[in-house]
Amino acid sequence: MSVTFPQGFEAGGAHVGLRGKLHPDMAIVKNLGPEYGVAGVFTSNRVFAAPVGLDREVVARGKAAAVVVNSANANACTGQQGRKDAAAMATHLGETLGVPSEECLVCSTGIIGRALDMPKMLAGIEQVAAGLSEEGGDAAAEAILTTDTKPKTARAQSATGWKIGGMAKGAGMLAPALATMIVVLTTDASFEAASLQATLKEVVDETFNRLDSDGCMSTNDTVLLLANGASGVKADLDEFKTKLQEVCQNLALQLLGDAEGAHHDVEIRIKGAATVEGALFAARTIARSNLVKTAIYGNDPNWGRILSQLGTVPEDVLPFDPSEVDVSINGVTVCRAGGIGENPYLADLSPRECRILVELHAGEEEAFVWTSDLTHEYVHINGDYTT
Amino acid sequence: MSVTFPQGFEAGGAHVGLRGKLHPDMAIVKNLGPEYGVAGVFTSNRVFAAPVGLDREVVARGKAAAVVVNSANANACTGQQGRKDAAAMATHLGETLGVPSEECLVCSTGIIGRALDMPKMLAGIEQVAAGLSEEGGDAAAEAILTTDTKPKTARAQSATGWKIGGMAKGAGMLAPALATMIVVLTTDASFEAASLQATLKEVVDETFNRLDSDGCMSTNDTVLLLANGASGVKADLDEFKTKLQEVCQNLALQLLGDAEGAHHDVEIRIKGAATVEGALFAARTIARSNLVKTAIYGNDPNWGRILSQLGTVPEDVLPFDPSEVDVSINGVTVCRAGGIGENPYLADLSPRECRILVELHAGEEEAFVWTSDLTHEYVHINGDYTT
Numbered sequence: 090m091s092v093t094f095p096q097g098f099e100a101g102g103a104h105v106g107l108r109g110k111l112h113p114d115m116a117i118v119k120n121l122g123p124e125y126g127v128a129g130v131f132t133s134n135r136v137f138a139a140p141v142g143l144d145r146e147v148v149a150r151g152k153a154a155a156v157v158v159n160s161a162n163a164n165a166c167t168g169q170q171g172r173k174d175a176a177a178m179a180t181h182l183g184e185t186l187g188v189p190s191e192e193c194l195v196c197s198t199g200i201i202g203r204a205l206d207m208p209k210m211l212a213g214i215e216q217v218a219a220g221l222s223e224e225g226g227d228a229a230a231e232a233i234l235t236t237d238t239k240p241k242t243a244r245a246q247s248a249t250g251w252k253i254g255g256m257a258k259g260a261g262m263l264a265p266a267l268a269t270m271i272v273v274l275t276t277d278a279s280f281e282a283a284s285l286q287a288t289l290k291e292v293v294d295e296t297f298n299r300l301d302s303d304g305c306m307s308t309n310d311t312v313l314l315l316a317n318g319a320s321g322v323k324a325d326l327d328e329f330k331t332k333l334q335e336v337c338q339n340l341a342l343q344l345l346g347d348a349e350g351a352h353h354d355v356e357i358r359i360k361g362a363a364t365v366e367g368a369l370f371a372a373r374t375i376a377r378s379n380l381v382k383t384a385i386y387g388n389d390p391n392w393g394r395i396l397s398q399l400g401t402v403p404e405d406v407l408p409f410d411p412s413e414v415d416v417s418i419n420g421v422t423v424c425r426a427g428g429i430g431e432n433p434y435l436a437d438l439s440p441r442e443c444r445i446l447v448e449l450h451a452g453e454e455e456a457f458v459w460t461s462d463l464t465h466e467y468v469h470i471n472g473d474y475t476t
Numbered sequence: 477m478s479v480t481f482p483q484g485f486e487a488g489g490a491h492v493g494l495r496g497k498l499h500p501d502m503a504i505v506k507n508l509g510p511e512y513g514v515a516g517v518f519t520s521n522r523v524f525a526a527p528v529g530l531d532r533e534v535v536a537r538g539k540a541a542a543v544v545v546n547s548a549n550a551n552a553c554t555g556q557q558g559r560k561d562a563a564a565m566a567t568h569l570g571e572t573l574g575v576p577s578e579e580c581l582v583c584s585t586g587i588i589g590r591a592l593d594m595p596k597m598l599a600g601i602e603q604v605a606a607g608l609s610e611e612g613g614d615a616a617a618e619a620i621l622t623t624d625t626k627p628k629t630a631r632a633q634s635a636t637g638w639k640i641g642g643m644a645k646g647a648g649m650l651a652p653a654l655a656t657m658i659v660v661l662t663t664d665a666s667f668e669a670a671s672l673q674a675t676l677k678e679v680v681d682e683t684f685n686r687l688d689s690d691g692c693m694s695t696n697d698t699v700l701l702l703a704n705g706a707s708g709v710k711a712d713l714d715e716f717k718t719k720l721q722e723v724c725q726n727l728a729l730q731l732l733g734d735a736e737g738a739h740h741d742v743e744i745r746i747k748g749a750a751t752v753e754g755a756l757f758a759a760r761t762i763a764r765s766n767l768v769k770t771a772i773y774g775n776d777p778n779w780g781r782i783l784s785q786l787g788t789v790p791e792d793v794l795p796f797d798p799s800e801v802d803v804s805i806n807g808v809t810v811c812r813a814g815g816i817g818e819n820p821y822l823a824d825l826s827p828r829e830c831r832i833l834v835e836l837h838a839g840e841e842e843a844f845v846w847t848s849d850l851t852h853e854y855v856h857i858n859g860d861y862t863t
Contacts, residue, residue, distance in 0.1 A: 393588025
């Protein structure tokens with residue numbers, strides 16, 4: 090059901106000729122109102138795709154009636170022509186659906202640095218728009234995929250009457266040149282626009298932004314939330330945040346689990362830190378170490394690589410005494426007080442889930458990220474195929 | 477000849493039982509004087525090995541008479557015992573050679589997180605010390621290797637009569653858990669101690685510190701320079717810096733060329749930057765992208781990955797306008813003004829050497845780093861072998 094789980098949304102997806110083999114490659118989600126609330130969180134990459142620029146403006150205006158998502162081409166690094174093309178897609182979507190074009194969002198995902206095939210795009214919008222329905226959520230979730238092996242959807246509801254639905258694509262951010270994560274969330278709860286954006290930002294920071302598969306930040310990453318108030322129920326903000334977090338965490342773990350080439354889902358958690366920010370910086374630093382990631386792939390509890398990577402975190406970012414640090418891998422304290430701990434080979438790395446815990450003994454704060462291991466398949470997917 | 481190319485140095489190397497298969501695994505270099513100048517540049521990792529701490533103190537005191545290097549064990553993450561062991565090695569080296577122990581340097585390279593086998597270490601020092609000679613430079617260069625496939629030596633001399641010699645180990649920093657780069661340089665030029673340290677620091681920054689194979693910083697990286705004044709010639713500082721840079725650049729390229737698993741030596745150069753520091757930051761950021769590194773492995777001129785990675789550099793670090801950026805790969809301008817340039821497949825990536833040039837058009841400064849591609853062999857070496 091994905092984005093059509095809440096009332097008052099139509100969606101659809103179809104093959105419009107952007108990808109081969111009749112794979113569905115374009116989706117549309119339409120908000121039927123009565124409210125047209127929108128929030129968006131976008132890549133912080135300075136090199137951002139044309140549709141990201143367009144969507145930022147729509148979100149800033151605060152109203153959205155529809156979103157079109159195409160796969161196969163990211164419309165990134167395409168210059169002035171790319172911006173014109175994204176605007177033309179929004180205009181055509183508005184005209185086709187009979188809604189204001191300035192309330193139309195565009196998401197593109199696929200290869201970077203190629204011009205869009207605009208005749209196909211515009212005809213595709215008409216084709217998909219013709220098939221929209223309140224049962225179209227799953228078709229839409231299928232049509233936004235690129236290298237993903239399966240669609241990713243989630244939902245939640247409140248006893249007070251409102252619902253949240255969502256769909257996501259992104260092969261665990263392992264192929265961000267295929268420009269990467271697109272998430273569309275819908276709700277029929279009723280909202281103040283300002284609280285919607287703040288809530289989405291907070292939730293994204295604690296869910297999707299904790300995925301750090303290969304440290305590469307896409308040009309196209311986009312999370313959109315559309316709110317139409319169709320349930321007639323004003324959401325309690327705390328409850329809404331909790332449910333939205335549930336949906337986003339669920340989608341984030343689906344993204345991680347579908348990381349092509351990955352053999353392990355790895356949680357890296359830093360405890361005993363002076364600040365959350367410092368702990369998060371350290372977790373990301375460890376998550377980005379190719380030596381740590383290859384060791385996990387090899388089921389090798391090589392904790393020296395973890396400690397060595399931790400040591401590259403600047404002291405002003407995260408104060409700690411290396412001779413106080415404990416490290417555990419899947420529950421085995423392999424490093425104690427910065428030195429040799431229990432026999433590392435007691436740590437069983439055969440399960441897909443791997444938990445690395447670093448205890449700094451330098452404060453009360455903690456943070457975590459999820460990452461994937463670095464495998465032969467990663468190199469194969471990203472190196473052996475020319476694009 | 478390596479470290480015994482200049483006058484007044486003895487060296488030797490032997491198998492003392494640390495590594496299997498009779499591979500030589502310990503080296504000693506002895507300075508015969510009359511001067512005992514020393515300079516050292518060490519890893520900036522906060523988690524540094526015990527011998528690094530010891531050597532920093534020796535260098536701070538300003539005099540060094542000898543250095544012992546063992547392979548197979550890095551004496552890193554070994555806590556208080558590790559510090560005691562490093563000190564015991566220095567003491568035993570001094571006693572064995574009849575020089576002050578506080579002028580003895582220790583370098584260890586190999587696996588992290590294991591206690592040294594001290595009886596073997598101490599007996600080994602006696603064994604190697606017994607075989608020192610003024611022809612022992614090559615034997616020493618052989619004995620410091622770990623996963624390297626060949627020894628790395630270089631030399632230079634001045635028409636005024638002094639010489640520089642050097643040896644290095646480190647498999648392109650591709651296996652820094654084997655903790656990693658050790659470089660010992662010798663010269664018979666005569667010096668003021670203060671100028672020695674400043675010169676070494678400058679030269680290392682522009683040579684070894686431009687190697688960024690896999691972005692992982694070792695616990696043991698050490699570059700030592702011993703100066704004995706045996707030529708009787710006071711070096712002209714500018715000439716000495718030029719020659720030292722020659723030797724270090726030569727060794728650095730040998731390290732890069734011996735990067736196990738690497739198929740390409742990649743130069744990433746940022747031009748048109750406001751500052752050298754910003755350009756260097758950007759070059760390192762691109763060098764650390766697994767997507768860029770796998771693309772080069774696949775001979776794929778996938779410039780979108782380069783631009784996307786560049787876009788993650790914060791604006792205060794490096795101001796530039798993404799829509800002004802040109803990127804060329806091996807001479808082909810694949811990206812022009814942030815958009816589509818020449819046909820990327822004109823760029824021939826089949827040679828081992830690959831040159832990526834990013835022109836920001838945002839200033840007059842430039843910087844470069846060298847890196848390696850990310851290959852199946854990298855994953856194999858660092859993942860498939862448990863250590």
